Amino acid sequence: MHAAPARPTAPAKRPRGRPRKTVDERDDGNRRRALIVGAARLFRRKGFDGTSTRDIAAAAGMQSGSPFYHFRSKQALLFAVMEEGMRHAVERQREAIAAAGMEQLPPPEQLRLLVRHHFQVLLGPGSDFIPVMLYEARSVSPRQRTSLAQLQGEYEQAWIPVLEALHAAGRLQADVKLARLLIFGALNWSVQWFDRRKGATLDELTAAALALFIGERA
Amino acid sequence: MHAAPARPTAPAKRPRGRPRKTVDERDDGNRRRALIVGAARLFRRKGFDGTSTRDIAAAAGMQSGSPFYHFRSKQALLFAVMEEGMRHAVERQREAIAAAGMEQLPPPEQLRLLVRHHFQVLLGPGSDFIPVMLYEARSVSPRQRTSLAQLQGEYEQAWIPVLEALHAAGRLQADVKLARLLIFGALNWSVQWFDRRKGATLDELTAAALALFIGERA
DNA sequence: CCTACCGATCGGTAGG
DNA sequence: CCTACCGATCGGTAGG
Secondary structure: OOOOOOOOOOOOOOOOOOOOOOOOOOOHHHHHHHHHHHHHHHHHHHOOOOOOHHHHHHHOOOOOOOHHHHOOOHHHHHHHHHHHHHHHHHHHHHHHHHHHOHHHOOHHHHHHHHHHHHHHHHHOOOOOHHHHHHHOHHHOOHHHHHHHHHHHHHHHHOOHHHHHHHHHOOOOOOOHHHHHHHHHHHHHOHHHHOOOOOOOOHHHHHHHHHHHHHOOOO | OOOOOOOOOOOOOOOOOOOOOOOOOOOHHHHHHHHHHHHHHHHHHHOOOOOOHHHHHHHOOOOOOOHHHHOOOHHHHHHHHHHHHHHHHHHHHHHHHHHHOHHHOOHHHHHHHHHHHHHHHHHOOOOOHHHHHHHOHHHOOHHHHHHHHHHHHHHHHOOHHHHHHHHHOOOOOOOHHHHHHHHHHHHHOHHHHOOOOOOOOHHHHHHHHHHHHHOOOO
């Protein structure tokens, strides 16, 4: 994904490409990506305003001014984290739905699949992007927020028919729209208290959520 | 509450007290309180790291260095916001329980009372303190966090027997501890999306939450 | 509580 | 992507 396409028409500035100085060959995609990954971790741990661009540069092994070669501003870097996280989540949700043949499952199992996947996105390994998007939304521009809201809309599209089916079947008493907001709250808040090293597993968490929302026993 | 006590033994530095320069007489309690209230609003809107002590001073009509006459540090001011918010919430929850004679109610109605009061604390008028405590916890010291956790423990004490009664009665299928965490998440997240000016009322929100958690119809 | 101020740090940039 | 740097702002303090 996002591999740099070859540019056959570009004139070679130096013969036989640029020299490789060390073993860790760097190309723009790698460095940009290192900034995004490091920024995601720092933004999650210390918040956007609590993280300096120097911290981010150091995390990627760069000097203090170098992030601005890759990103116009600190805010643009934040948006990149959020957008990449959201695109990734949407994509992985699509895959999970397809892989399980979700449409064939009974609605409670459809909800279980979505909840389990959402916990994975929030709490699984390397899961800094979505928590940053959820908890640092204040720091992006209105235009950026609108753009992210569109991706979030895509993500939520998968949930709506499931909740409506459960509502129609009498398994979900609450108003569907409010239920969706409350359910996402219950899941998203787990970022604040879940500790992967101890306590429940993601499967146990999922079971508890299903039991709470639709009275589904494990 | 917190009225400054008279000090009869203190020698009067000036005859007949200090002169009142304007109509808005100021005493220490008032000014300290103005800082707390202003800080709460700013911390909620812009976050702790995104708020400068100059912003806070200006909101209280002071010069930039003056907040430090009342508080040792910006962090101490944050803690004051959180602690006061939490003490207030615990106190008001106690009053709500007593006023309704909660022990006499059936468990679903006990939960309704607690949920409705919690939404009031989170979303009612002048409700900046608890959202700040929930969303800026990262910025207080471990010692302060421990102190706040104790107040939170008091607050949650009221919920545990209610959830256990519902669990015993088969109205709540989920593990009680996980259910409590998920429920608080669903409620606390409402800070992110609830708009008091439009959309649902707190009563409708409460009804939806009850329907979701224990299948209680309005 | 104000005045005047300090050292540190911040996001960002020019030029290479 | 580094070097060298800038103007702005920050939390906090001394002295009154």
